[in-house]
Amino acid sequence: MSAFPAQLSRLIVERAVTAALEEDLGLAGDLTSQATLSPTDMAIALLSSREAGVIAGLDLAAAAFRLIGDGVIFAAQVNDGDRVSPGDVVARVSGPARLVMSAERVALNFLNPLSGIATLTRRFVDAVEGTKARICDTRKTTPGLRAFQKYAVRCGGGANHRFSLDDAILIKDNHIAVAGSVTAAYKAAEAYAGHLVAIEIEVTTLVEFEEALAAGARVVLLDNMDNATLRQAVGLNKGRARLEASGGVKLDRVRSIAETGVDYISSSQITMAAPPLDLGLDVEILRK
Known part of the structure; x- marks a missing residue:
């Protein structure tokens, strides 16, 4: 069964976009647009992709144009999670030219990096196609943007690890050193956790792994193990626990990790090293 499309809360979208617009407009507003454009000028703009990738963040872009003022229309031509090619139109924007120009940068500041995360995630997901491994993110995200970056991972076909420290016990x-x-x-974790709280334990050696299984672990993170050691762990496991490989996971190695038989592969690369997708807004001003 395929997963339902990812979705963002309108509340957190509008809160983040409002803060971004306030930061960019400052106290006096967009001086450049006020100085060069008449209040009666109208604009029609095409938001297009300049390279191949996967889109994420349309709700944030739409909110930027909606919240900037009355009369701006943002019409998405694709959905989050869709693949695009160079030249594809992602959205059409129309309305008062001053408002369109004032919201452009905030819209792209959300849309470009989130689409970059979705694009890189899709490359990881495509690389492990045909195996049982699922690609997961980590908590290595930009402060304040975690919900959006993890949303972008889902748009790229990946899965989310913990959103925060109170999601689960890891x-x-x-x-282990202190305990x-x-x-x-x-x-100790088992005694503390409620019945709905998941517990995962990280191990770095096969000796620790066998000890974790003997203690009753049902989810084990295999940290910084080479592929030969991962295969041994999968063999020792005999299906008792779900296994996650992590540590130094990059695109050129992810397929070989997946082929060891692990269930999950987590990588900070997809949120922390994804280049922004090149999207741009081309505007035509209609003077009255």
Whole structure:
């Protein structure tokens, strides 16, 4: 069964876009547009892709033009998650020229980087096609933009790891060091967690992995293991736990990781190293 399309809350979209518009307009507004354009000038603009990629962030772009003032119409020609080619029209924008010009940068500042994340995520997803592995993000995101960046990952066909520290328990190496052992850390988490709280534990060696399985772990993160070690872990697991590979995962290696038989592959690359997709707004001014 395919997943339903990703969706963003209108509340968080409008809150973020309002803050971005306030930052960009300052106290006096768009001086350049006020100085060069008449209040009666109208504009028609095409928002187009200049390279191949996957779109994400249309709701944010639409909100920028909607919130800038009355009379601007934003008509998307594609959906988030759609692939585009160079020259494809992503949206048509029309309305008072001053308003269109004033909202342009905020719209693109959301749309370009989010589409870049969706595009890179899709490349990772395409690279593991035919295996059972799912591509996941991490909490390595730009502060304040996590919800949007993780949304873009979903638009690219990826899956989300934790959104925040209160989503689930993820026992990492430093937790284990302080707790004293893999078993001690896992049992403490098990005693603390409610029945709906997931627990994952990170291991770096096969010895730690076997200890985690013996402690009852059902989700194990295999951190910075080479492919040979990952295959051994999959063999030792015998289907008891879901296995996530992480650490140093890049596009040129992700296929070979997937072929070891792990269930999930998480990478910070898709949110922290994705280049923005080149999208631009070409405007025609209609003077009265």
